[in-house]
Amino acid sequence: MKHEHANHNHDQGHEHKEEDHSGHHHHTVTGKNLFITIVLNVFITTAQVIGGVVSGSLALLSDALHNFSDVMALFIAWWANKVSAKESSEEKTFGYKRVEIVAALFNAAVLAGIGVYLIVEGVAKLMHPHVIDSDIVIYLALLGIVFNFVSVLLIQKDAKENLNMKAAYLHLLSDTMTSVAVLIGGLGMKYFGAYWIDPLITIAIALYLIFTSFSLIKETTAILMQFSPKGLHVKDIEKSVLAFEEVENLHHVHLWQLNDKEVHLEAHVDFKENLPLSEVTAVIARIEEELEEHFGISHVTLQAEFESADHKELIYTKGCSHV
Structure with missing residues (x-):
């Protein structure tokens, strides 16, 4: 006897007891704040490009290039947020929920690429420093600080979700x-004439960009590769399911994240007795509640079995068998 039962309450918030999954709930990103930050960064980028060319500062141009990547990141964030809200269809049963993960990976990769480019340019300039108009650098750096800090405050809440x-x-x-x-x-160039500071700061900026992008690349790649969510362990899930007296075995487990909010699980469940379908349905419903409450798994698909002759490994490694 086989039975499949899925928990479709995707829009219901849930609390994860695992630290890495705490606080996950559906959150609407505010388009107005995104639009304001895009406008601010377009202005900063334009001003710094002009200022960098006029002053001859590579550091100012690198900051402008970084700001341009901000504009791209924010625009993609806005676009991805709109697209991900589209409903599912027969051709796209998951909808566009992963578009935000793809966009996040793209943004992080661009950030790392910019970092590598700036290191190459910075080393070249460090070997041959030249005189720079420090006043332009100072004024535009102040402008960048103010506008970027305002942008950070505008999307700080959205970034947590x-x-x-x-x-x-x-x-x-x-x-x-x-x-x-x-x-x-x-300031160093203006008061001390240390023009070598400009390419040195450029290299430091580049190294920081690469460092900040690495963890995000790792996280988004793990989701796209359908690795088990950080903080969730299949053995713990198995122990929880086997605690139900009706259950004999849990096997063929697949655990993954659809996006940064939804965690999915599919598995086969062996029952000790040949129970009526109504009783199996009730047991599976209780298992789903347990998995959502204790592990934050928002979508569960379980295939019920009795004396089935399939493989009983917790993780079936010979091929990519799905439920």
Whole structure:
């Protein structure tokens, strides 16, 4: 006897007892705040590009390039947020819920790429430093600090609830800090004539960009590869399910994240007795409640079995068998 039962209450909030999954609930990203931050960053980018060319400052141009990546990150965040809200269809049963994860990965990868480019340019300039108009650097760095800090405050709340917004938030936060570094460099050039500071700061900015993007690349890649969510362990889930007196075995388990909010589980469940379908349904419903309450698993699909001759491994490794 086989039975499949799925918990479709995706929109219901749930609390995860695992630290890494605490506080996950559906959150609406505010389009107005995103729009304001995009406008601010377009202005900063334009001003710093002009200022960088006029002053001859690579650090200012690198900050402008980073700001341009902010604009791209914020625009993609806005677009992905709109697209991910589209409903599912027969052709796209999961809808577009993963578009935000793809966008977050793209943003992080761009950030890392910019970092590598700036290191190459910074090393070249460090070997051959030249005179720079420090006043322009100082004024535009101050402008960047103020505008980026305002942008950070505008999307800070959204970044806590959404991986894609977290990517955009990291762009803005790191650019606020790089603008501070550019300001310090501008002051050093103005009062001490230390023009070698400009490419040195550029290299420091680049290394920071690569560092901040690495963890996000790792996190989004893990989701796209359908790895088990961080903080959830299949053995713990097995122990919880086997605690039900009607259950003999749990096997063929697949555990993954659809996006940064929804965790899915599918598995086969062996029953000790050949129970009526109504009783099986009730037991599976209780298992689903247990898994959602204790592990934050929002979507559960269980295949009920009795004296089935299939493989009984918890994780079936010979092929990619699905429920």
